Amino acid sequence: MSHRDLPRHALWITIYLFFILGPLFVLLIGAMPPARDFATEFSVALGYSGLAMMGLQFGLTARFRHVTQPLGEDVIYHFHRRISLIAVTLVFVHPLILLVAGSEAMRLPDSLMELPLGAVFAGISVCSLLLLVVTALWRTRLKIRYEVWHASHIVLALLAIGAGLFHMIAWGFYLDNPWKRAFWIGVVALWIALLLYVRVFKPLFMLRRPYRIAEVRKERGETTTLVMRPEGHAGLRFQPGQFGWLTLWGSPFKITGHPFSFSSSAQADDGRVEMSIRRLGDFTDAVQSVAPGQRVYLDGPYGSFTVRDSTAVKVMIAGGIGITPMMSIIRTLADRGDKRRLILIYGNKDWDSVSFREELEALQERTQLTVVHVLSRPHVGWTGESGYIDAALFKRHLPEGYADHEYFICGPGIMMDAIEAALGEMDVPLSRYHSERYSFV
Ligand SMILES: Cc1cc2nc3c(=O)[nH]c(=O)nc-3n(C[C@H](O)[C@H](O)[C@H](O)COP(=O)(O)OP(=O)(O)OC[C@H]3O[C@@H](n4cnc5c(N)ncnc54)[C@H](O)[C@@H]3O)c2cc1C
Structure with missing residues (x-):
């Protein structure tokens, strides 16, 4: 993501705060119930804000291009993770304050059967949240498959928010007022509608715009390129550097793309798109067996890892996949006849696993591209760069004026x-570089 759009980022934070x-x-408009002590009111305010923050997570992850484009998907997901922890803390602190303040609301009845409905819903909401946090933070350690975790994450979030709303309604007080109650039900319905947008409306749209695998190419480095052509539509237009969500088996309603x-x-005029996929886990493993003719679905384009500056030298630093x-940036600039200086610093384990090695050599004929290969396990006789990419390596290969590239x-x-x-050591400002991280979770 680019860090140059600070005013726009500030605007997004203001919009976010407005929705929270x-x-x-x-709740403070119009007729008010009788005032309570500060601790109770403060704790209730935390509970309401915590719920609002959790609900808005559906908006953050709804893949709205206007939201994701300026900020970058990785930043959105990073924010989603961090803000979730704050929201959950607020929700947990809400009963804790009441407990410490000795509130009547926290007094346990003699029998569980006498628990007020509001307390039962609070319990369901808090337990769902607890599970949500534990499975999100320790998914890998708990050995939960990504797809299983993803589905349970959505169910637990719905349960936490639904039970939270019922808790607020059953407890009454502010929501005893019918229009305030209607307002909060409407707000929660809107959050859930955002989820429906991603899970129902978007897939419906994708269903009408399928792609077919036209070719499967094996690349070096346990990588497979899928060439996909739109079927019965013009296909999507992307900017080089962007990404899409791929559904290979099943319908676009499948939870995990x-x-x-x-x-x-990006210059292909027949709507053809390619994705090159390295073997890493169960899904990427199965990609090896995809056959031409298979129907697939694509949602995109997304991401802000795109060429913006028209004058600077472009330095691309890639590790593995x-x-x-x-490749998309270089191929596109080559097809456009763009003669700007491109320097690719490309780190790999060994020479045999360098994907697109031969094509990159050919591309140097069509563009002003220089490729610097860096191997972490070089073979005997290797005369190029080896080890890790660092400031010293940059200084050996990049033209001076590092902050201008x-x-x-x-x-x-x-x-x-x-x-x-x-790059920080070389005084390259944040605004001069774009990063794409291959893990949102
Ligand atoms: C913006 C972006 C672009 C990417 N581009 C490429 C590319 O061009 N080529 C390539 O080979 N890989 C790319 N990846 C990585 C690729 O998405 C994962 O390697 C792949 O989803 C792993 O799936 P798996 O089931 O094979 O592996 P698993 O072993 O199930 O997953 C390995 C790890 O990948 C992540 N992951 C798994 N499934 C998903 C998912 N549905 N959504 C998000 N993260 C997931 C999780 O962190 C997981 O722990 C990209 C990732 C991102 C975020």
């Missing part, structure tokens, strides 16, 4: 952290 605090302030960068040129968006970084998280630190 707006519904809370609506997988994100992959487009690796082909992080080469795919760079435009940088694109995509690769394993650990490599990206090191490169961002190296």
Whole structure:
């Protein structure tokens, strides 16, 4: 993502705060119930805000292009994770304050059967939230498959928010007022509608715009390129560097799509798109067996990892399969006859696993491209760069005036952290580089 759009980011934060605090302030309009002590009112305000923050998560993850484009999908998901923890904390602190303040509401009845309905719903909401947090934070450690986790994540979120709303209605007080109650029910319905938009309306749209696998190409480095052609429609238009969500088996209503960068040129005029997929887990493993003729679905394009600056030298730093968006950028610029200087610093384990090695060589004839291969396990006789990409390597290969170039970084998280630190050392401002992280979770 680019870090140059600060005013726009500030606007998005203001809009976000409006949606969180707006519904809370609506409770203060018109007729008010009798005032309670500060601790109770404060704790209730935290509960309402926590619920609003959780509900808005459906908006954050609804893949609205106007939201994701300026900020970048990875930033949205990062925000989603961080803000969820704050929301859950608010919801947990809500009863804790009441408990500490010795509120009547927290007194347990003699028998569980006498528990008020509002308390039962609060319990359901809090337990769902607890499960949601534990499975989200420790999914890998708990060995939960991504697809299973994804489905349970949605169900638990719906349960937490639904039970939260019923808790508020059953407890009454502010929501005893019929129009305030109607307002909050409407707000929650809107959040759930956002989920329906992603899970029902978007898939319906995709269903009418299928693609067919035209070709399957094996690449070096356990990578398979799927060439897909639109069937009965013009296909999507993407900018080089963007990605799409791919559904290979089943209908677009399937909960889990997988994100992959487009690796082909954006100049194809027949709507053809390519994705190059490295073997990494069960889904990417199965990609090896895809056959031409298979029907697939694509949702996209998404992402802001795109060329913007018209003058600067473009420096692309790729690690492993992080080469795919760079391939799209280089192929597109080659097809456009763009003669700007391109420098690709491409890190791989060994020479045999360098995907697109031969094509990159050919592309150097059609563009002003220089490729610097960096191998972490070089073979005997290798005379090129080896080890890890760092500031010293940049200084050996990049023209002076480092802060004037435009940088694109995509690769394993650990490599990206090191490169961002190296660029910092070279006084390259954040506004000059774009990062694409291949993990949202
Ligand atoms: C913006 C973006 C672009 C990407 N582009 C490419 C590309 O061009 N080529 C390529 O080979 N890989 C790409 N990836 C990575 C690719 O999406 C994952 O490798 C793939 O989804 C793993 O699925 P799996 O079931 O084979 O592996 P698993 O072992 O199930 O998953 C491995 C890890 O990948 C992540 N992951 C799995 N499924 C999903 C999903 N549905 N959504 C998000 N993350 C998931 C999780 O962190 C998981 O722990 C990209 C990822 C992102 C976020």
